[in-house]
Amino acid sequence: xxxxxxxxxxxxxxxxxxxxxxxxxxxxxxxxxxxxxxxxxxxxxxxxxxxxxxxxxxxxxxxxxxxxxxxxxxxxxxxxxxxxxxxxxxxxxxxxxxxxxxxxxxxxxxxxxxxxxxxxxxxxxxxxxxxxxxxxxxxxxxxxxxxxxxxxxxxxxxxxxxxxxxxxxxxxxxxxxxxxxxxxxxxxxxxxxxxxxxxxxxxxxxxxxxxxxxxxxxxxxxxxxxxxxxxxxxxxxxxxxxxxxxxxxxxxxxxxxxxxxxxxxxxxxxxxxxxxxxxxxxxxxxxxxxxxxxxxxx
Amino acid sequence: xxxxxxxxxxxxxxxxxxxxxxxxxxxxxxxxxxxxxxxxxxxxxxxxxxxxxxxxxxxxxxxxxxxxxxxxxxxxxxxxxxxxxxxxxxxxxxxxxxxxxxxxxxxxxxxxxxxxxxxxxxxxxxxxxxxxxxxxxxxxxxxxxxxxxxxxxxxxxxxxxxx
Numbered sequence: 001x002x003x004x005x006x007x008x009x010x011x012x013x014x015x016x017x018x019x020x021x022x023x024x025x026x027x028x029x030x031x032x033x034x035x036x037x038x039x040x041x042x043x044x045x046x047x048x049x050x051x052x053x054x055x056x057x058x059x060x061x062x063x064x065x066x067x068x069x070x071x072x073x074x075x076x077x078x079x080x081x082x083x084x085x086x087x088x089x090x091x092x093x094x095x096x097x098x099x100x101x102x103x104x105x106x107x108x109x110x111x112x113x114x115x116x117x118x119x120x121x122x123x124x125x126x127x128x129x130x131x132x133x134x135x136x137x138x139x140x141x142x143x144x145x146x147x148x149x150x151x152x153x154x155x156x157x158x159x160x161x162x163x164x165x166x167x168x169x170x171x172x173x174x175x176x177x178x179x180x181x182x183x184x185x186x187x188x189x190x191x192x193x194x195x196x197x198x199x200x201x202x203x204x205x206x207x208x209x210x211x212x213x214x215x216x217x218x219x220x221x222x223x224x225x226x227x228x229x230x231x232x233x234x235x236x237x238x239x240x241x242x243x244x245x246x247x248x249x250x251x252x253x254x255x256x257x258x259x260x261x262x263x264x265x266x267x268x269x270x271x272x273x274x275x276x277x278x279x280x281x282x283x284x285x286x287x288x289x290x291x292x293x294x295x296x297x298x
Numbered sequence: 299x300x301x302x303x304x305x306x307x308x309x310x311x312x313x314x315x316x317x318x319x320x321x322x323x324x325x326x327x328x329x330x331x332x333x334x335x336x337x338x339x340x341x342x343x344x345x346x347x348x349x350x351x352x353x354x355x356x357x358x359x360x361x362x363x364x365x366x367x368x369x370x371x372x373x374x375x376x377x378x379x380x381x382x383x384x385x386x387x388x389x390x391x392x393x394x395x396x397x398x399x400x401x402x403x404x405x406x407x408x409x410x411x412x413x414x415x416x417x418x419x420x421x422x423x424x425x426x427x428x429x430x431x432x433x434x435x436x437x438x439x440x441x442x443x444x445x446x447x448x449x450x451x452x453x454x455x456x457x458x459x460x461x
Contacts, residue, residue, distance in 0.1 A: 032327070050384055053324025080384040134387045134459060142386070171383035178384060203461045208454065211395035224395055229458060247398065259387050259459070266461060 017163040018107060018119050024092050025118075025156040027061040027111040028052070028070070028084065035061075037110035037118070037156035038084070039168050040092035041189055047155035048170055049075045049082040060086050061115035074192030078137020078200065079184055080170050083192040095157075097182045098164025100127045100143045105161040108145065108169045108177070110153030118156075122147035124166075132263045136200065140187070143167065143179035201270030202295035204235020209256075210247060212280070219285050222249050226256045240277070240290040247280040266292065314338040314364060317346035332360045387459065394437045396453075403430045408447040 004012075028047055029035040038047035038060070045060050052058075052072070060070045070084040100106075103123050110118040128142035145158070149169055158166040158179045165182050172178040191198050207226035217223055225247040231238050252275045254261050265275070271294045278287050316333045318326055318340060329350060330340045350360065396404070399420075406416040413431070417424045431446075438453070440446035 048384075053327075055324060132387045134385050136387070136459065136461065173383055173385045176383070206458060206460050208401070208458045209395050210401065211397045213397050213399070226459075227398055227401070245398065257390055259389050262461070263387070 014105075014107065014121065014161075017159060017161065018109065018117070020163050021093060021095060021109060021157065021159055022117065023063050024095065025063065025109040025111045026090070027113055027115045028155070029059040029061060029113060030055055031057070033113070035111075035113040035152055037153050037169075039155065039157040040090055041083075041185060043086075043089055044073065044189060044193055045070055045084040045086055045090070046168060046185060046189055047082050047084070048168070049077050049080045050171075051151070051154055052082050058084055060084065060090065061111070061113070062090055063111065063115050063117055065115055066090065074196035076137060076188055076192060076198045077135040078133055078198060079139055079188050080133065080135075080137075080180060081168070081185065081188050081192065083189055085193070095159070095163065095165040098160040098162065098166050100124050100141065100160070100166055100179065100181070102127050106145050106147065106166060106179075107159045107161075108147050108149060108153065108156060109159065110149075110156035110169075113152070118153055120147045120149065120153070132260055136263055136266065137198070138263075138267070139180060140183040141181045143181060144172070145169075145177045145179060147177050149177045197295070197297050199268040199271060200295045201266035201268070201273075201292040202235065203237050203266070203290060203292065204232035205237040205242060205248075206230030207248065207256075212247065216280055216283060220247075220249050220280055222255060222257070224257055225249050225280065236290050236293050240288045242277070242279070242288060242290070243281070245281070248277055249280065249285070250278040251275050315341045315345060315347045316364070317341055317349045319349060329360060333364065336360075336364050338364060388457075393453075396434065396437060396450075400430055400434050400437070403427065404434055404446065404450045407431070407443050408450070 024040055026038050026040055026045060027035045028038045028045060036047055036051045038045045054072070058070045060068045068086040068088045068090060070086040073083045073085040075082040101124060106122055106124050108120040112118060123146050124143060125146040126144045131139050131142045133139060143166065149171060154169055154171050156169050158169050160166055167179040167181040167185060170178045170180050188198055206229045208229050209224055210227040212220050212223055212225050228242055228244050228246045228248065231242060231244060248256050250256065251262060251265055254265060256262060270292045272292065274289050274291050276287050277290050278285065316338050318329050318333070333340050402420055403416060406419055411419065413424055413427050417427045434446055435441065438446050438449040440449050
């Protein structure tokens with residue numbers, strides 16, 4: 001008997017890794033029969049926040065065909081994580097954590113509406129440092145895959161070639177599949193299970209960058225600012241007297257140009273701190289003190 | 299600014315074929331209900347007269363946007379209209395930023411106002427309105443009002459942050 005062909009050997013090794021993770025990927029269904037993939041995580045069901053609405057009840061279907069009713073326990077648009085608590089306990093294999101290396105193989109698992117497994121394979125396309133999402137959340141690492149993913153496959157686990165857990169798949173900018181790293185799940189999921197949300201400083205303002213009109217630039221000391229487009233009723237901004245159309249220039253002296261610095265100023269330790277907002281209103285520069293509160297539950 | 303965003307793809311009939319771009323299913327269902335209530339049909343993007351982009355919109359804003367689209371005759375195709383995924387926050391805004399006045403004028407254009415009506419609403423001269431529109435077209439790379447509204451919407455979706 002001849003030795004197995006190297007390619008079939010490789011294929012069998014991949015199959016074995018997916019089999020070892022059997023049960024980790026589940027389907028989350030809503031009452032309109034739409035579904036999305038999800039990852040079992042210490043008895044909870046973790047999936048992509050951006051893909052899930054706010055219905056009362058969902059249904060989790062496992063690879064073994066077990067169905068359990070589940071409710072949303074917490075969600076964080078900042079890290080695109082949503083956690084559901086199933087009514088009955090669901091078993092899942094425990095995987096070791098893997099670290100992402102560029103050009104290493106990655107397996108993206110998902111589930112069909114009936115819970116049957118789906119799989120995709122590709123390379124880790126790029127690995128970057130910690131980053132901030134547009135929703136203001138911190139993600140431990142920027143891991144991009146060269147895998148294409150269907151809408152219903154988002155939210156499933158991503159493994160490396162050794163069968164370790166890299167994290168949860170997420171549809172990023174058009175054409176890009178990202179991984180929310182296991183380290184981010186480890187930090188955020190327990191908070192979502194306990195508090196339903198991730199603590200984060202909040203100004204209660206919707207902002208859009210604008211160019212500061214020429215005549216005001218000297219007084220402003222800035223060429224760009226953030227114009228207030230919306231204000232949360234009774235939010236910190238509203239309480240401090242911020243009005244729509246104000247153009248924010250600095251927060252505690254930090255220019256509004258650098259978003260990473262601004263977001264770092266609004267991390268969980270910022271809650272309860274008073275900051276000075278320098279802004280333009282009606283052609284005048286003024287300063288308002290704002291008490292940062294915790295971002296309310298969605 | 300009203301960014302409820304109906305973008306006209308081609309000249310619509312009385313009953314609009316409306317596609318809805320929303321990532322989350324609950325929002326999609328809510329918007330679909332408003333569209334159906336207004337007597338229009340919900341279809342796929344490929345066969346739509348109008349594409350509705352989900353912003354933080356109320357039912358009234360969606361109906362107003364549909365009315366504006368039904369009344370409009372602008373012919374405009376939007377090849378790259380897709381729902382956006384989970385994205386990185388840009389450290390700095392890309393491209394040339396609009397001024398607050400230009401944003402006002404853009405909002406007025408998207409509400410379907412004429413230059414004269416915009417001048418009246420903002421209390422500025424017709425000449426100034428034209429000046430702002432020229433600058434808007436240049437910054438957005440737009441040749442028509444519909445294109446300016448569409449590109450303005452894209453920008454708004456990409457640049458707005460909730461802090």
